Amino acid sequence: MNDIRIYRLGAIVLRTAYSTLKGQLVRSIMYPKPVDFRFTKDLFKFILFLACISGLGFVYTIAVMIMRANTLRRIIVRSLDIITITVPPALPAAMSVGIINAHIRLKKKQIFCISPSTINTCGAINVVCFDKTGTLTEDGLDFHKVRPVKSTNIAKSKEKGKTESAEFLEETTDLTSRKDFPFDGELVKAIATCHSLTRINGVLLGDPLDLILFQKTEWTMEEGIGDIEEETQRFDNVQPSIIKPTDDNTAEYSVIRQFTFSSSLQRMSVIVFDPKKDRPDNMVLYSKGSPEMILSLCDPSTVPEDYLTRVNAYAQHGFRLIAVARRSLDMNFNKASKVKRGAVECDLQMLGLIVMENRVKPVTLPVINQLNRANIRTVMVTGDNLLTGLSVARECGIIRPSKRAFLVEHIPGEVDEYGRTKLLIKQSVSSSDDVIEDDASVSISMCSSTWKGSSENDGFSPTNTEVEIPNPVTSENLSHLIASSYHLAISGPTFAVIVHEYPELVDKLCCVCDVFARMAPDQKQLLVEQLQQIDYTVAMCGDGANDCAALKAAHAGISLSDAEASIAAPFTSKVPDIRCVPTVISEGRAALVTSFGIFKYMAGYSLTQFVTVMHLYWISNILTDGQFMFIDVFLITAFALLLGNTPASHRLAHTSPPTRLLSIASMTSVIGQLIIIGVTQSIVFFSTSKQSWFIPYKPPVDDEVEDKRSMQGTALFSVSMFQYITLALVYSKGPPYRGNLWSNKPLCVLTTFTTLFCLYIVLWPADELRTLLGNVEIPDMRFRIFIVALAAVNAGFSYAFETFFVDYFLLGYWERYKKKRSIEAIVDYIPSNDHIRRESTNGITSSRTETTLLSNENQQLHMTTTKTAKTETQQSSSLFERIISRIGAEPTWIMSPPPPQSSRESSDGLESLDRTF
Ligand SMILES: Nc1ncnc2c1ncn2[C@@H]1O[C@H](COP(=O)(O)OP(=O)(O)OP(=O)(O)O)[C@@H](O)[C@H]1O
Numbered sequence: 001m002n003d004i005r006i007y008r009l010g011a012i013v014l015r016t017a018y019s020t021l022k023g024q025l026v027r028s029i030m031y032p033k034p035v036d037f038r039f040t041k042d043l044f045k046f047i048l049f050l051a052c053i054s055g056l057g058f059v060y061t062i063a064v065m066i067m068r069a070n071t072l073r074r075i076i077v078r079s080l081d082i083i084t085i086t087v088p089p090a091l092p093a094a095m096s097v098g099i100i101n102a103h104i105r106l107k108k109k110q111i112f113c114i115s116p117s118t119i120n121t122c123g124a125i126n127v128v129c130f131d132k133t134g135t136l137t138e139d140g141l142d143f144h145k146v147r148p149v150k151s152t153n154i155a156k157s158k159e160k161g162k163t164e165s166a167e168f169l170e171e172t173t174d175l176t177s178r179k180d181f182p183f184d185g186e187l188v189k190a191i192a193t194c195h196s197l198t199r200i201n202g203v204l205l206g207d208p209l210d211l212i213l214f215q216k217t218e219w220t221m222e223e224g225i226g227d228i229e230e231e232t233q234r235f236d237n238v239q240p241s242i243i244k245p246t247d248d249n250t251a252e253y254s255v256i257r258q259f260t261f262s263s264s265l266q267r268m269s270v271i272v273f274d275p276k277k278d279r280p281d282n283m284v285l286y287s288k289g290s291p292e293m294i295l296s297l298c299d300p301s302t303v304p305e306d307y308l309t310r311v312n313a314y315a316q317h318g319f320r321l322i323a324v325a326r327r328s329l330d331m332n333f334n335k336a337s338k339v340k341r342g343a344v345e346c347d348l349q350m351l352g353l354i355v356m357e358n359r360v361k362p363v364t365l366p367v368i369n370q371l372n373r374a375n376i377r378t379v380m381v382t383g384d385n386l387l388t389g390l391s392v393a394r395e396c397g398i399i400r401p402s403k404r405a406f407l408v409e410h411i412p413g414e415v416d417e418y419g420r421t422k423l424l425i426k427q428s429v430s431s432s433d434d435v436i437e438d439d440a441s442v443s444i445s446m447c448s449s450t451w452k453g454s455s456e457n458d459g460f461s462p463t464n465t466e467v468e469i470p471n472p473v474t475s476e477n478l479s480h481l482i483a484s485s486y487h488l489a490i491s492g493p494t495f496a497v498i499v500h501e502y503p504e505l506v507d508k509l510c511c512v513c514d515v516f517a518r519m520a521p522d523q524k525q526l527l528v529e530q531l532q533q534i535d536y537t538v539a540m541c542g543d544g545a546n547d548c549a550a551l552k553a554a555h556a557g558i559s560l561s562d563a564e565a566s567i568a569a570p571f572t573s574k575v576p577d578i579r580c581v582p583t584v585i586s587e588g589r590a591a592l593v594t595s596f597g598i599f600k601y602m603a604g605y606s607l608t609q610f611v612t613v614m615h616l617y618w619i620s621n622i623l624t625d626g627q628f629m630f631i632d633v634f635l636i637t638a639f640a641l642l643l644g645n646t647p648a649s650h651r652l653a654h655t656s657p658p659t660r661l662l663s664i665a666s667m668t669s670v671i672g673q674l675i676i677i678g679v680t681q682s683i684v685f686f687s688t689s690k691q692s693w694f695i696p697y698k699p700p701v702d703d704e705v706e707d708k709r710s711m712q713g714t715a716l717f718s719v720s721m722f723q724y725i726t727l728a729l730v731y732s733k734g735p736p737y738r739g740n741l742w743s744n745k746p747l748c749v750l751t752t753f754t755t756l757f758c759l760y761i762v763l764w765p766a767d768e769l770r771t772l773l774g775n776v777e778i779p780d781m782r783f784r785i786f787i788v789a790l791a792a793v794n795a796g797f798s799y800a801f802e803t804f805f806v807d808y809f810l811l812g813y814w815e816r817y818k819k820k821r822s823i824e825a826i827v828d829y830i831p832s833n834d835h836i837r838r839e840s841t842n843g844i845t846s847s848r849t850e851t852t853l854l855s856n857e858n859q860q861l862h863m864t865t866t867k868t869a870k871t872e873t874q875q876s877s878s879l880f881e882r883i884i885s886r887i888g889a890e891p892t893w894i895m896s897p898p899p900p901q902s903s904r905e906s907s908d909g910l911e912s913l914d915r916t917f
Helices: 002-030 037-067 072-086 091-108 118-122 132-136 154-160 182-193 208-217 228-235 291-297 307-316 364-373 386-395 475-483 492-501 503-512 521-533 545-553 564-568 580-618 625-643 664-689 711-731 745-763 767-773 781-843 848-872 878-887 900-908 910-916
Strands: 111-113 127-130 142-150 198-200 203-205 220-223 241-244 253-262 267-273 283-289 320-329 349-357 377-381 405-415 421-428 460-462 487-491 513-517 538-542 556-559 571-573
Touching: 037 072, 037 580, 072 580, 091 111, 091 118, 091 580, 091 625, 111 580, 118 556, 118 580, 127 132, 127 521, 132 377, 132 386, 132 538, 142 182, 142 208, 182 208, 182 253, 182 267, 182 283, 182 320, 182 349, 198 220, 203 208, 208 349, 267 291, 283 291, 291 307, 291 320, 291 349, 307 320, 307 349, 307 386, 364 377, 364 580, 377 386, 377 521, 386 405, 386 487, 386 513, 405 492, 421 492, 487 492, 487 503, 492 503, 492 513, 492 521, 503 513, 503 521, 513 521, 521 538, 521 545, 538 545, 538 580, 545 556, 545 564, 556 564, 556 580, 571 580, 580 625, 580 664, 580 711, 625 711, 625 745, 625 767, 664 711, 664 781, 711 745, 711 781, 745 781
Parallel strands: 127 377, 127 538, 377 513, 405 487, 487 513, 538 556, 556 571
Antiparallel strands: 111 571, 142 349, 198 203, 220 241, 241 253, 253 267, 267 283, 283 320, 320 349, 405 421, 421 460
16 A cells, blocks of 8 residues: 555656646746746745655654664655655645636636636736726717818818818717718718628628717618628628618719728728719728827818817717718729828828717626725726726726826926926816815815916816825824825826836836726736736736737736637636626635635645654554545545535625735644644543553564554544544635635535544444454543544634634734734834925925925935835835835826936935935
8 A cells, every 4th residue: 555655646746747837838828927826836835845844754754663673665665655645645636626616606607717727816816907998888889979070171272272270060960861061971971981890691790889880870881792692702802892871872982991990000991982983082081080099190270179178078078989080082993902001091181070978887886896895906998088088987986086086198299307208297177077075184285387288178177286194194094095095097108108218107107097098908918017016916807809918918817708808818708797807806715715725724634644644653553554545535535625615705805815825824824733633643642552451553573464453543543533524624714705614515514424424433333344444442432432522622722723813813913913013114204204395395385386396306205215115114015015105106206206317326215315305
């Protein structure tokens, strides 16, 4: 039996190493980031710890065996045997149980996972990035209005040599009649032709936005060959789509070229040919895209002066906007089919704005609230307009009504004294023009000196913020300060400026900025990576092709669509709303807790067996094959399989479960249980030898056939059976991350059955069973009851130790105490900074310009102080670094931070601060 165990160990080690390497390789190809890296690293360290214990056991075994004059063969076999006992070979398989169970439960909830190892990582998620359109808001947008633009026809105005100013006409909702539109209904023609819809099995399919707009025009579309059966021929013969209006039977337009929509370009275009026109301008380019992008491609004389004001006004109310433009092309069919996109998408004539409703899904707000209550940060990352994003973020609870929102922008073309593009902060006014709630502890002084021309109605309030930290700062009002901090919103172009020109601000920005708008796909990915760099565990939830890179980069990508996103993301939800996010997180938390529990159970089981064997080696004895078999197969395997069956808790707890396996709590738990078990077994071992009926074990002499049965072996086996059951119950943790013990019915049945069966083995075993197990008869019933009673006391101690000392004291009180200490360490720094700040503002605040200058210096001080505090609290968790960033991150720190070099110079600490001041 011993030899078999050694061979099995070799095979398992090789197989585990091979599968680990293979898994790493596959994962490194599919998902470049090792998702549960820290956990795996800790796991290996823990196994190393067990290996060290087995090393000690190894030395002990050799010493004792030599002392007891055992044969060389027995010394080798026994000493190697100790390694298989201490490092459980079934550990990798047992560890997967929680993940497999979570995987099955997720599948039942219509959430499919192609990388089950990611499930554990989901338990540690503390920030979720959401795409907006189709994720937080409904995918099928509702058409709201169009706002046509009446401008001079460029060609005609050039002919006449004069330009007239362009203006917006009245809003309209009817796209069926072209009569009411300027330029012979060009806007309607553009909407009807500029899309990428296609017909499959007779049904029009494509971007929901394109589909809604096309259907609104009531035009018809024929794709080359109309016959459905011959649809495939379309791909062999390039034939243009023919689009016909309903109000004119004679008209028809052929789309001869399509420049497809791309998120990074924010637009799409088509070249349309009017076969009925026998004029050079019978080719027209129609473009539609984001208002900013189309504006940049248009001839300025065709754009109304109040264009941006209108766009902002719509966006501020949460509308999704598409601008439409056209250009007459003087080229033939051949040239039009080869011309480069950049050559024709310029000098456009603005035709108008399409306003779409952007309804938030009914489930969005409750889910965001649920996540916020669980202290999981929610961030919006969208390709849409900043104000639209901000409005939707307010509506769905990402921007809390109690907090101020600021917009960070850059001023293109204007540079500061260090040659970097100037940044600007504007306070956002909510769409309802509500008063921004004031907060007693944070006062904002307004200063218009840095504010640049926005119209009054654009949803911004000009502000250069000076946020004062309450005095004195105590740990009580510190938490209030954190709670009363603010949100930032930024758009992709400004984010790009900050990443390139202000790299030292990126971390802080990512800590406080909750709305990222106009983000290109690679910027979405960059944001996820930046959040990961500041130690967030990031989930990304999205549905579009523009989310793929971010879905792949995140620790947990959750796709809401079956298209491209589902290939990049490890999770795909068939139910296309964000309810899957809390489900994935709670299942992840349950799987993480299960993995920890099973790991500790397996470690506890190995160490229990190790202690038993150490005792028996003292008398040159070992457990019998039957006893080993009963423990390994009947008890351990059954419990390890069922421990992970406990479902996830229905509620998301306020904190995430511990993610470090090598924490003080985990180590104390394993070592504490080991001590309790060791003491109990020692009592049994020595008290057995003191009994009047005790017959000592006689080890075999030389090559004599070994009879492993002994009284002390039987006594130890008897008590250890209950210890294994106790360990399983102690490590099967319930609320707040998993359901309680009763929710795992199979485990309850197994516990009851095994406990009764073990009682039977100890108290009244049948002779056949005793022989099968290799037990000897313990003649005294009182001693057998004593063993059971001792096992019960052991169970009581184990439970009390785990619940009161490990869970309540170490994980509850001690962790909270450590957090408080870290906060106090931060507080220690803030008064000094506050002191400097007050001194400066009290001293010289005669003019606004001086205030701004001083404020800039203060920010420099504040930033460096924060940095020093950061260094000082290096021991504290990354969470506190994030809190420091949040506190030290009043919007003013963005305004005039020192350039990278000077920031590096001043990072030596407070001394350099004083000099600067
Ligand atoms: N089919 C389309 N044709 C032309 N322009 C479009 C189309 N779809 C979107 N746009 C414009 O391009 C911008 C960027 O689109 P993108 O798909 O990157 O993000 P989004 O759909 O607005 O938001 P999200 O990232 O939240 O899904 C949109 O805000 C819109 O103005």
